[in-house]
Amino acid sequence: MSTVKENIRNFCIVAHIDHGKSTLADRLMEKTGQVSERDMEEQLLDSMDLERERGITIKLTPVRMFYTAKDGKEYVFNLIDTPGHVDFTYEVSRSLKACEGAILIVDATQGVQAQTLANAYLAIDNDLEIMPVINKMDLASARPDQAVEEIENILGVEAHDAPRISAKSGLNIEEVLEKIVEKIPAPKGDDDAPLKALIFDSYYDNFKGVICFVRIVDGKVSAGTKIKTFMSDKEFVVTEVGVFSPKMTAKSQLSSGEVGYIAASIKSIEDTAVGDTITEVNNPAKEPLPGYKKALPMVFSGVFPLDGSKFNDLKDALLKLKLNDAALSIEPDNSAALGFGFRCGFLGLLHMDVIQERIEREFDLQIITTAPSVSYKVYKTDGTQMVVENPTHLPPVTEIDYMEEPIIKASIFTPPEYVGPIMELCQFKRGVYKDMVYLDKTRVELKYDLPLNEIIYDFFDSLKSRTKGYASFDYEVSGYQKSELVKLDMLLNGEMCDALSIIVHKDKAYERGRQIAEKLKEVIPRQMFEIPIQAAIGGKIIARETVKAFRKDVLAKCYGGDVTRKKKLLEKQKEGKKKMRSIGSVEIPSEAFIEILKTDNEK
Amino acid sequence: MKGIYVHVPFCKSKCTYCDFASFPKEIGKTESYFACLYREMEGRGKQLKNKTFDTVYIGGGTPSVVESKFIVGAIRQIKKQFNLSKNPEITIEINPGTVTEQKIKDYKSVGINRFSIGLQTGYDDQLKRLNRIHTAKDFLICCNMLKGENKSADILIGLADQTAEQVKKSIDLAIAGEVNHISMYALTPEVGTPIYTDYLNGLLPSGDEIAELYDIAREYLSQKGFERYEVSNFCKKGFESKHNLNYWQRGEYIGLGVSASSFIDDRRFTNTFSIDEYMNAIIYNKAPEISSDIIELEDAKFECIMLGLRTEKGVDKKQFNQEFNCDFDKEYKNAIDKKGEYLINTPTKISINPEYLYVQNDIILEFMK
Numbered sequence: 001m002s003t004v005k006e007n008i009r010n011f012c013i014v015a016h017i018d019h020g021k022s023t024l025a026d027r028l029m030e031k032t033g034q035v036s037e038r039d040m041e042e043q044l045l046d047s048m049d050l051e052r053e054r055g056i057t058i059k060l061t062p063v064r065m066f067y068t069a070k071d072g073k074e075y076v077f078n079l080i081d082t083p084g085h086v087d088f089t090y091e092v093s094r095s096l097k098a099c100e101g102a103i104l105i106v107d108a109t110q111g112v113q114a115q116t117l118a119n120a121y122l123a124i125d126n127d128l129e130i131m132p133v134i135n136k137m138d139l140a141s142a143r144p145d146q147a148v149e150e151i152e153n154i155l156g157v158e159a160h161d162a163p164r165i166s167a168k169s170g171l172n173i174e175e176v177l178e179k180i181v182e183k184i185p186a187p188k189g190d191d192d193a194p195l196k197a198l199i200f201d202s203y204y205d206n207f208k209g210v211i212c213f214v215r216i217v218d219g220k221v222s223a224g225t226k227i228k229t230f231m232s233d234k235e236f237v238v239t240e241v242g243v244f245s246p247k248m249t250a251k252s253q254l255s256s257g258e259v260g261y262i263a264a265s266i267k268s269i270e271d272t273a274v275g276d277t278i279t280e281v282n283n284p285a286k287e288p289l290p291g292y293k294k295a296l297p298m299v300f301s302g303v304f305p306l307d308g309s310k311f312n313d314l315k316d317a318l319l320k321l322k323l324n325d326a327a328l329s330i331e332p333d334n335s336a337a338l339g340f341g342f343r344c345g346f347l348g349l350l351h352m353d354v355i356q357e358r359i360e361r362e363f364d365l366q367i368i369t370t371a372p373s374v375s376y377k378v379y380k381t382d383g384t385q386m387v388v389e390n391p392t393h394l395p396p397v398t399e400i401d402y403m404e405e406p407i408i409k410a411s412i413f414t415p416p417e418y419v420g421p422i423m424e425l426c427q428f429k430r431g432v433y434k435d436m437v438y439l440d441k442t443r444v445e446l447k448y449d450l451p452l453n454e455i456i457y458d459f460f461d462s463l464k465s466r467t468k469g470y471a472s473f474d475y476e477v478s479g480y481q482k483s484e485l486v487k488l489d490m491l492l493n494g495e496m497c498d499a500l501s502i503i504v505h506k507d508k509a510y511e512r513g514r515q516i517a518e519k520l521k522e523v524i525p526r527q528m529f530e531i532p533i534q535a536a537i538g539g540k541i542i543a544r545e546t547v548k549a550f551r552k553d554v555l556a557k558c559y560g561g562d563v564t565r566k567k568k569l570l571e572k573q574k575e576g577k578k579k580m581r582s583i584g585s586v587e588i589p590s591e592a593f594i595e596i597l598k599t600d601n602e603k
Numbered sequence: 604m605k606g607i608y609v610h611v612p613f614c615k616s617k618c619t620y621c622d623f624a625s626f627p628k629e630i631g632k633t634e635s636y637f638a639c640l641y642r643e644m645e646g647r648g649k650q651l652k653n654k655t656f657d658t659v660y661i662g663g664g665t666p667s668v669v670e671s672k673f674i675v676g677a678i679r680q681i682k683k684q685f686n687l688s689k690n691p692e693i694t695i696e697i698n699p700g701t702v703t704e705q706k707i708k709d710y711k712s713v714g715i716n717r718f719s720i721g722l723q724t725g726y727d728d729q730l731k732r733l734n735r736i737h738t739a740k741d742f743l744i745c746c747n748m749l750k751g752e753n754k755s756a757d758i759l760i761g762l763a764d765q766t767a768e769q770v771k772k773s774i775d776l777a778i779a780g781e782v783n784h785i786s787m788y789a790l791t792p793e794v795g796t797p798i799y800t801d802y803l804n805g806l807l808p809s810g811d812e813i814a815e816l817y818d819i820a821r822e823y824l825s826q827k828g829f830e831r832y833e834v835s836n837f838c839k840k841g842f843e844s845k846h847n848l849n850y851w852q853r854g855e856y857i858g859l860g861v862s863a864s865s866f867i868d869d870r871r872f873t874n875t876f877s878i879d880e881y882m883n884a885i886i887y888n889k890a891p892e893i894s895s896d897i898i899e900l901e902d903a904k905f906e907c908i909m910l911g912l913r914t915e916k917g918v919d920k921k922q923f924n925q926e927f928n929c930d931f932d933k934e935y936k937n938a939i940d941k942k943g944e945y946l947i948n949t950p951t952k953i954s955i956n957p958e959y960l961y962v963q964n965d966i967i968l969e970f971m972k
Contacts, residue, residue, distance in 0.1 A: 554961050560608055566909065
């Protein structure tokens with residue numbers, strides 16, 4: 001049965017992290033009978049383990065619901081979930097393109113936050129109808145009137161009639177469903193026009209090949225339709241089409257306005273790039289839908305297998321992840337300390353974290369990651385220019401004329417009492433103050449220009465600890481700026497460890513050198529000899545610490561029954577040693593490479 | 604060489620650091636325990652009748668806490684059930700607070716010829732704190748009863764607030780008792796023992812401090828004519844404990860009684876730690892073992908190195924090559940190269956440079972595959 005277009009509503013939910021996006025989605029599914037309350041696993045949409053644990057959404061998961069409205073008609077709702085975090089702005093824009101409207105959730109206790117703003121603007125830019133919802137009405141500290149006022153004042157979106165709900169307790173969910181019917185426009189599009197289907201996500205299924213998640217903009221598609229995409233010349237015959245309810249359910253046909261999936265025994269994911277348009281071979285559309293802006297990786301880090309022999313496994317894992325994560329960039333890398341691995345580019349720190357965790361969990365690989373870096377522009381004395389994402393690739397100082405580093409425009413929302421500490425922090429991070437706006441009595445927006453390399457270490461943590469978690473933060477990269485940067489090297493027992501080199505601002509080098517040396521002293525276990533740890537710029541040593549040699553490393557007794565015990569003890573130690581890397585004669589634990597970042601800058 | 608170990612799981616009271624199978628409250632089971640022990644000896648003796656044993660060691664617990672007739676009975680039973688070589692070394696562990704002239708007379712009557720005396724420290728306040736049941740003076744009285752006998756003393760380092768001077772004085776006391784062998788152990792706080800609480804609360808010296816005490820004591824022992832032959836064992840020339848050397852040379856041994864471990868025909872196995880379980884097993888003619896491991900070739904090689912490198916003499920490469928049909932230098936080239944500066948490597952043997960014997964784990968690990 002095909003639904004008339006007028007009765008379809010395609011929408012997404014956008015919100016600041018923890019404002020209740022997944023809970024509302026669950027509630028909508030429950031109310032529309034998509035899932036029974038008893039069977040419902042909490043937060044259905046966040047099906048990746050990692051997503052549920054962290055309370056974040058990474059991949060897009062569409063779901064179809066049926067709702068009989070008060071007007072007596074049955075509507076089809078297609079909800080396309082979106083990631084809330086700034087790192088995934090790119091993915092958000094992907095799902096927005098497949099919708100006509102967006103539910104904007106605002107937490108009644110917190111009001112508009114940095115990501116509320118960022119996501120709402122994104123939705124507005126994509127011409128979506130914004131439908132505000134005030135959530136968490138069950139909490140005593142809810143201030144709905146203030147939230148409404150903020151939405152209207154800050155976002156310029158009318159919110160006086162916004163449903164006031166509690167996704168947690170189920171309060172007023174009915175009203176949300178009615179509002180969706182009322183406010184969100186039905187899709188336009190022509191069933192008889194040539195097929196245009198936007199691919200907004202895809203994944204590889206071992207049996208069916210690539211599954212494309214699509215929004216049908218014009219035309220229709222069913223099993224047997226011969227299709228192709230605009231970016232690839234290859235033709236495929238559709239084997240199955242269907243919808244998400246929320247499991248994939250086959251259907252005879254998808255027509256304009258609908259959201260669903262297409263399988264066509266496509267072997268390679270490269271043939272169906274996300275953002276590409278699918279059309280029919282025999283009756284092709286003239287031009288594709290506007291695609292997506294390609295997301296550029298901004299943060300780079302070395303990823304190495306803990307066990308050197310697992311290089312190929314790591315390669316396979318990264319390639320598989322890249323299949324449906326266009327934003328991840330991969331390049332082979334080689335380190336004297338860590339062996340063969342990859343230099344990976346990420347959208348931001350969370351993206352990096354998520355990828356690293358997925359490698360470890362989904363592929364059961366243990367990895368070592370190096371300090372994240374950004375991409376610098378290096379202007380050489382011979383007039384050429386190069387981009388450096390890996391500190392070890394920086395040419396000698398004598399060949400460098402000058403360097404530029406990426407700058408971000410940061411927007412920080414905070415209660416007024418934390419303005420002082422935040423300004424101090426931004427100052428410390430080489431930030432340039434731009435603006436301060438009092439949004440209302442309880443909220444200030446601070447605007448700063450900050451070097452990206454200052455926020456990739458511990459900016460989030462520092463911001464959180466200075467504001468007791470009340471401040472929220474969002475940023476976009478705004479360009480490059482000339483800067484006095486130097487390469488800071490770490491020497492262990494006189495030997496340089498390439499994997500520990502970082503690029504820092506000249507004025508910060510001494511302090512960071514000292515901090516890293518101190519941190520290394522903490523994480524490097526004592527060994528049979530004394531280990532000097534030195535921080536150096538060029539040939540100049542700027543900091544030194546020493547790990548003393550251990551004096552006792554023996555089992556006091558070893559008689560009859562102790563043999564097995566001692567052997568087991570040593571086996572355990574050996575296991576631990578396997579996780580260590582040798583820099584010359586010095587063994588350092590793999591965590592050291594990431595531990596050194598966790599320095600509190602204000603000490 | 605082959606050895607027999609007999610475990611006596613009784614004592615007057617538990618020392619604060621002790622995690623051995625020893626049960627002061629179950630001393631009433633002595634009679635039945637020994638009955639079972641004799642029966643186990645009979646059974647094992649039959650299984651091992653083609654092997655000859657060179658040493659017997661009666662340990663515990665406190666073997667000297669039980670009436671001497673049980674010990675006498677045990678030795679007699681061993682002599683009856685096992686083949687012993689001509690002049691076996693027979694050692695008994697004794698606590699100075701439990702010996703009498705009569706007991707010693709009885710021990711000697713069945714051929715016990717070596718006495719390992721638990722001294723631990725020469726300071727009464729420290730002894731009390733460890734919940735030892737004797738004083739420093741009791742030690743000297745005990746030694747006096749054993750005048751002219753082959754004696755060893757145990758000394759602990761790493762006690763709370765222990766100074767190097769105190770360790771030296773404890774060594775002096777042992778020497779005054781005319782021992783010709785001293786075992787000097789670093790106190791190891793095991794989980795579940797009362798002293799572990801002291802450790803958690805930072806009352807015990809650190810590894811570095813213990814190493815300092817060890818170095819000073821080792822130097823002092825050497826001055827007094829006691830040379831180290833294993834990490835924790837020192838003796839006058841010719842007075843090494845044969846029974847213990849057998850462990851480090853990876854010789855075979857059979858363990859009898861509760862918690863005793865054995866290594867026979869490439870198999871390591873251990874008896875149950877519970878007296879009741881042990882007796883039940885014996886009564887129903889079952890082996891009282893709770894674990895058993897066949898030692899495969901690679902493991903055997905590693906054991907040989909791990910144990911050999913504990914001793915001053917190290918590993919006999921010729922013997923090693925013969926036993927395992929391989930070339931030691933070739934097989935362990937990487938480890939020898941990597942840790943060369945800490946090893947003494949000659950064509951016939953390999954040992955740890957004496958200065959590094961106390962930091963040997965890191966070296967040994969290189970030899971593990």
